[in-house]
Amino acid sequence: MSSNEGSAIDRRSLLLGGASLAVTLPLDLRAATSTVREFALRAAPVRLSLVGPPHPDTDVWAYGRTVPGPEIRVRQGERLRVVVENRLPQETxxxxxxxxxxxAMDGVPHLTQKPIAPGERFVYEFDVPDAGTYWYHPHHRSFEQVGRGLAGALIVEEMEPLPVDRDLVWVLGDWRLARDGSIVNDFGNLMEVTMAGRIGNTVTINGRLPETMPVR
Structure with a gap:
């Protein structure tokens, strides 16, 4: 989503059911005063356990060797800098x-930027104006790269923290797996291209089959 004029959205108001918009500093003023949070993401093929024994590990594409990718957490109004290294066999x-x-930071290949070629790096840097729960993912061959595991959570906390005990992030994913636990490698068929993705037959939460998760 490209930047435009407007007020910043306050997640607190949304969570409380309000429709009001919070007023924040203008983007150009925040840029001069914001804290910089830097992260590094390496996109590369790895083998991970998605469904567990007795199935073997699954060949996936991942950021930082994890599925979903590393959680990026910043504070509203801070500047985010992400250094992306491409170790995939295709652009991203x-x-x-x-x-x-x-x-220029929107990640749309051949429109807002040149795709990141295998072996190259690209630096994304921008101020984060709105609090909320977001996600990051490729916009080059999304139907395949997201389907192979490339996605992660981006959490933008309010300037004034919410009064909660814990802020848990659960990333829901669906995978089309064969009986041996491998990803069905039929990416690019007409239906998936028109749908910009596929419907999986295996659902994971934070990269694993659903299981009991402690919340305290």
């Missing part, structure tokens, strides 16, 4: 889904 980009960013 990263799109910051739902975040108001400068056009």
């Amino acid at each position: 980009t990263i799109h910051w889904h739902g975040v108001r960013v400068p056009n």
Whole structure:
């Protein structure tokens, strides 16, 4: 999502059911005063356990050797800098889904940027104006790269923290797996291209089959 004029959205108001918009500093003023949070993401093929024994590990594409990718957590109004290294066998980009960013940081290949070639790096840097729960993912061959595991959570906390005990992030994913636990490698068929993705037959939470998760 590209940057435009408007007020910043306050997650607190949304969670409480309010429809009001919170007023924040203008983008250009925040840019001069914001804290910089830097992260590094390496996109590469790895083998991970998705469904557990007795199935073997699954060949996936991952950021930082984890599925979903590392959680990126910043504070509203801070500047985010992400250094992306491409170790995939094809080009890639990263799109910051739902975040108001400068056009050049939007991650749309051949439109807002040149795709990141295998072996190359690209630096995304922008101020984060709105609190909320977002996700990041490729915008180059999304139907395949997301289907192979490339996605992660981007959490933008309010300037004034919410009064909660814990903030848990659960990333729901669906995978199309064969009986041996491998990803069905039929990416690019007409239906998946028109749908910009596929419907899986295996659901994971934070990269694993659903299981009991402690919340305290």
